[in-house]
Amino acid sequence: MDFFAAQDHARRTTRLLVGWFAAAVVAIVLVVYVALALVLGLGGGDAPGAPPPSLWQPDLLLATAVVVGGFILLGSLYKIVALAGGGGAAVAEALGGRLVPRDSRDPLERRLINVVDEMAIAAGLPAPPVYILDAEQGINAFAAGARTTEGVVAVTRGTLERLSRDELQGVIAHEFSHVLNGDMRLNLRLMGVLHGILLLTLIGRILLRGARGSDKNAAPVLLMGLVLVVVGYIGVLFGKIIKAAVSRQREFLADAAAVQFTRNPVGLAGALKRIAGYGSELGHPRAEEASHMFFGSGLALSRVFATHPPIEERIRRIDPSFRPDEARAMPPPPAPEEEAADALGGLGDELSVGLAGRVALDPNELAAAVGTVRPEHVDYAQHLLATLPPGLHDAAHRPGGAQAVAFALLLSPDGETADRQLDTVRAAHGDAIATQAAELRGTVRTAGRALRLPLLDLALPALRELSDEARQAVLATVDALVRADGRVSLFEYAVQRLLQRALQPRPRLSAVLLTPHRLRQDCGLLFSMLARAGHVLETEVEAAFTHAGRFAPLDGPYPLLDRAAIRPESIDAALDRLAASTPPFRRRLVEACAAAVIWDGRVTPAEFELLRTVGEALDCPLPPLPPAAVAGPL
Structure with missing residues (x-):
């Protein structure tokens, strides 16, 4: 999986989502405008000699666009901001999720936390909070959050109880793929965009309830309320189509990535087969809002509106020999205690816990490793x-x-x-x-x-x-x-x-505020810090700094700063700005940062520690150095 290409694709999909949203708003405004023109004409038809109602009323069109369009836009922005502030935890709690204590003694919960922890370490990410949807017996899961380092992972009670450890690992690997390829942020924005359209239905229902009286003006109010309800549902209908279009292919990609991560197609295929046998539906009334986030389809929908490919097709892409009767004949999973002895299957003494050695790397190889799990x-x-x-x-x-x-x-x-x-x-x-x-x-x-x-x-x-x-x-x-x-x-x-x-997470800066001059200064500060991190002699520092400039995303010159000028607060501000740059820019930036510490073709664990911190600040998680590559003691 190419992390930066996936992130860039997510950004382009976000722009398409904005285009779809704008088209939906225009269509809704026009429908409401036509309805209002008819209602107002109906209300004024009693006056003798009144002209016939006209559908072309520029003032009414402008007013409708401002009121209806503004209402939808504000509703969507409010939801997007609320989701960004609350993050994945807000989504999990809205669906009835319970935060699993990290020191839980429950064997099933302990197994879940261990699987999430090992996948986080493998991906070079902080371990995310884990939620359980206790009321849901269907087999399902999701990851939600605004950034790669701020996500949460949630699973249903059915997932916890009905999957083996290997199957659970396949599900969690699938969700970490969504974390790494930018799907989480896109999914939150999709929820926010559709929320504004859904509000029209709520207003329509209020108008319908208010028109139940016997007042002679009840008919126009009743008609307007009915129009808003219908328009709102049409918006929801198109929202489902948009969700389906955005999500389906990404599920295939996440399945493939999960198999790549774990080298164990049997685990993921087993989880999908159990879904085919047990189901993945959720009963929570707000499940439809987040249906595009789930591991399996959370709702029983027709193929036109389904946010996931057919489960049989997903299984066959992993296991071409699959037969539908296998799902019904699968044995129950072993208890966590029975799996404990096999938890480290295949590992031996050849793996060294310490990375106390020098590891040969290449800047391009290191950038290619960002966001990947092997x-x-x-x-x-x-x-x-x-x-x-x-x-x-x-x-x-x-x-x-x-x-x-x-x-x-x-x-x-x-x-x-x-x-x-x-x-x-x-x-x-x-x-x-x-x-x-x-x-x-x-x-x-x-x-x-x-x-x-x-x-x-x-x-x-x-x-x-x-x-x-x-x-x-x-x-x-x-x-x-x-x-x-x-x-x-x-x-x-x-x-x-x-x-x-x-x-104490801070809001992400807007890329609009970035200028080439500012970015060049920030890059120079970062290269200076990294060049001085592992080198003492000034000639070595200058060589490392120059090597970084050859990979830099912008043409130089870059000033080499003295140690006294490299202050923590300056580095923080620079990293915050650089994190708002585009994925292609950050790819080149990671290559340049790697070049600064491995200009001689090698990187020590201490230098990699700093690189990993820089990568995390840039939302470019670096996996651990391969233990097999350790060449010898420092």
Whole structure:
């Protein structure tokens, strides 16, 4: 899967969606205008000598366009803003979803969290919050969110209870494909666009209820209400067609990507076969709004309006020998306890948890790896989770422990500085969290650098369970820990940036505000930071910086900045602006960033750590380095 091509396709589809929406609004305005002209003519027909009603009334057309078009537009914008603010969590909760606690002891919920965690690590993403739709027995799932790093994954109770681990992994891999290829944001916008049209039906119903009296003017009001209801339903009808057109092909692509991710077509095919046997329908009254998001069709619709291809066709693309009677004859899945022994099937000692080596890479290869998941990444994630020290694993899945993990990552190797940092933690969060952070400090250091960012990614969902006030306290403490020794290391900056992005997300800047001059300055700042990150000699820094310029998305010249000019707040602002650029621009930017650290053809784990942070800030997630590529010790 080409991440940047998929993202660009999603942007083009969004523009098409705007065009379809505009065409629908124009059609609705014209229908309402004609109805109003007729109603007003009907109301004035009693006056003797009155002229016959005319369908051409420019003032009425303008007023209708302003009122009806403005109403639809405001309704859609309100919904889009609300969904962007609430994110995927708002969608999951609107459909009856329940947030699964990260420290859940339920075996089925634990298995689900583990599968989501391993797929997130394999994709180079923070582990997303997980929701369960407890009232739904059909087999279904969806991913929702405005950005790749801010999505949630939700599954139905039927998915949890009726699928094996391999089948569940296939479903989650399918949903992560939607996360990576830009479908989530498109789906939220589609929900918002259709909401404005749906409001006309609600107004029509209000008018119909108000016209039930015996007043002589009830007939025009009744007719107008009926027109709005009909127009609203016509809009919904076209909305279903639009959803079907947008979603169907993307489901085939997500199925193919899931098989590619897991190298296990049997898992995904098994999940689809169980849907063929059990069904995937949802009973929630708002399921229709989000039908285009689901793994399987959430509603029983005709093929014209179906948002998903026929289930048999999806199965046959994975398993050409499929016969319909197989779905009815599938045995029940094994219990989670029975699968535990096989959870690491196929893994051996050849996988190294640490990436303490030098890995040969190419800037083009690294950019091509963005947003992709290969089977070796999934194997690595499974192995990493299985070998993670139990104390770290358990702590990262509890809100209090997750705070201790984040603080432990930032404790200085210098004992005196670490003591001051722990005093800061104790004053803000209490003795228990400070003590746990001190206990985890040694474990974190022993586990190695390769575990640092994955460990933080695992802790982020538990940190998101904190109240807004507690989140702000965590960020304030992190800032104090980072500045405790009077300097900010690149790793400290990375941790602080990732935590701020997760716990205090900022609205995305508009690409309209970007100018070539501003982008060139931001790129120069980024190249300077990366060139200086892994090189000490000025000649090496200059060579790395020059190498980055050869891959840059804009022609130079780029100024090489001194270390004193590379400040955290400047980097934050630059990354926010660069994240609003187009996918083709960001592809070239990722190549240039990679070139800055691997100008000699190699990248160390520490440099990759920084690259991964930059990639995440640009909404370009980088998977972990392939363990098989480790060439030797530093």
